[in-house]
Amino acid sequence: MAKQDRAIRTRQTILDAAAQVFEKQGYQAATITEILKVAGVTKGALYFHFQSKEELALGVFDAQEPPQAVPEQPLRLQELIDMGMLFCHRLRTNVVARAGVRLSMDQQAHGLDRRGPFRRWHETLLKLLNQAKENGELLPHVVTTDSADLYVGTFAGIQVVSQTVSDYQDLEHRYALLQKHILPAIAVPSVLAALDLSEERGARLAAELAPTGKD
Amino acid sequence: MAKQDRAIRTRQTILDAAAQVFEKQGYQAATITEILKVAGVTKGALYFHFQSKEELALGVFDAQEPPQAVPEQPLRLQELIDMGMLFCHRLRTNVVARAGVRLSMDQQAHGLDRRGPFRRWHETLLKLLNQAKENGELLPHVVTTDSADLYVGTFAGIQVVSQTVSDYQDLEHRYALLQKHILPAIAVPSVLAALDLSEERGARLAAELAPTGKD
Incomplete structure (x- = not known):
């Protein structure tokens, strides 16, 4: 799998995890720590794609x-x-x-x-x-x-x-x-x-x- | 003011305070402690009218x-x-x-x-x-x-x-x-x-x- 494909997959994994956590907890109560846990990726991988909780939410908006x-x-x-x-x-x-x-x-x-x-x-x-x-x-x-x-x-x-x-x-x-x-x-x-x-x-x-x- | 009138007023004061807190914080983050502070009534007065946060929310529903x-x-x-x-x-x-x-x-x-x-x-x-x-x-x-x-x-x-x-x-x-x-x-x-x-x-x-x- 090319490097770019891997990055796209990781991004999708993070977005899916963020969606699960946002859906369950709402925006205020959701934490990046929990999203990391559900996604099973490193902090570095997450911050490479999304700088903040708001960016994760905006990413979910774009995807849906x-x-x-x-x-x-x-x-x-x-x-x-x-x-x-x-x-x-x-x-x-x-x-x-x-x-x-x-x-x-x-x-x-x-x-x-x-x-x-x-x-x-x-x-x-x-x-x-x-x-x-x-x-x-x-x-x-x-x-x-x-x-x-x-x-x-x-x-x-x-x-x-x-x-x-x-x-x-x-x-x-x-x-x-x-x-x-x-x-x-x-x-x-x-x-x-x-x-x-x-x-x-x-x-x-x-x-x-x-x-x-x-x- | 008759005892009953006072009770009605206190209930309304508590509901107004609960409404303010619920509107600002949402249901999950709202606490009875904060509602008490905004209402300026005693814990006893609040619990006389409402047994729980859910009852407060249901009271707000009824009032609106x-x-x-x-x-x-x-x-x-x-x-x-x-x-x-x-x-x-x-x-x-x-x-x-x-x-x-x-x-x-x-x-x-x-x-x-x-x-x-x-x-x-x-x-x-x-x-x-x-x-x-x-x-x-x-x-x-x-x-x-x-x-x-x-x-x-x-x-x-x-x-x-x-x-x-x-x-x-x-x-x-x-x-x-x-x-x-x-x-x-x-x-x-x-x-x-x-x-x-x-x-x-x-x-x-x-x-x-x-x-x-x-x-």
Whole structure:
């Protein structure tokens, strides 16, 4: 294995360990000592990649953020739906995704700039909404930046409630409900009728993406 | 002052102190010792009202939950909107409201049952939605329990994002946006056109309620 490959693997090992500790302890209570113990790497290796607890948290944010790719669809709104479905699936299967969301919602994480994930989700969704608008998928009055804002905030909320009441078991169901309530305010009727909100889409999309190593 | 009045005041003093400490520290890091210091009451007084940190947190939940009353309106959906507007206003002006929300969203609050606030908001909104349905304000396909669920989760999310990016300065704006996106999926068009989503409603309603001591 080349030196660079080894470094990438070590970095990933550290991030996975950090995610486990952040998810369990929250930002304030997490310590680099515990992350080192879980990762099983040397202090030197960790500090080579991350200078501080904040950098570790920011690394977790980067690693969990909007899926880089969803399979292309005829409708951009379907891709937007799919991005959320895929993320629901990841939240249930991937500790880094869970830790990233947990950290971004951690109102006790003093000293950690939590605006990045919200901003980046906003940008990703805005891009899709603007493309949907160009395609004629949106109602004429829709202000895409408002709708992007709304998706970011509302998704953040339903995931906390889902985690609280069902440990994420009902997350796809809540997400489909969210879309059923928001889409009629933004999509033209013919597009609305063509969108697929099946709750098992997330798992299906993840399986489709897996062989390419994108999930 | 009668003995009972004094007890009620002491209880309120303790709850205010607990709210301050919970809001600043989160559930895990908060200690009864610090709450005692902020409240300036004796240990005996505190333990007379609250047996544990969890009971203090549950007391904060009870104190911040759905506004008991909003001014009556011709449309039940307007009352539902107003309940949220009033709560936005409280979040910016009342530490107990802020602490309650913070605690209910605190995914690091191990050992604290955080389901109560979500359940009670759900019940309150469901009652209003069912009344709106009886009044013919809702579209025929609306499942009121789904919509109540959705309001609880989405509001929870927009308040975190608002707190994160603007320290609640844009909360009423985000709340109005939320309603503008959800109402078209549930309200009949004539009702939709009659609803007031002005961002200053919260402050106005609070002032209206204040003389009766309900805020």
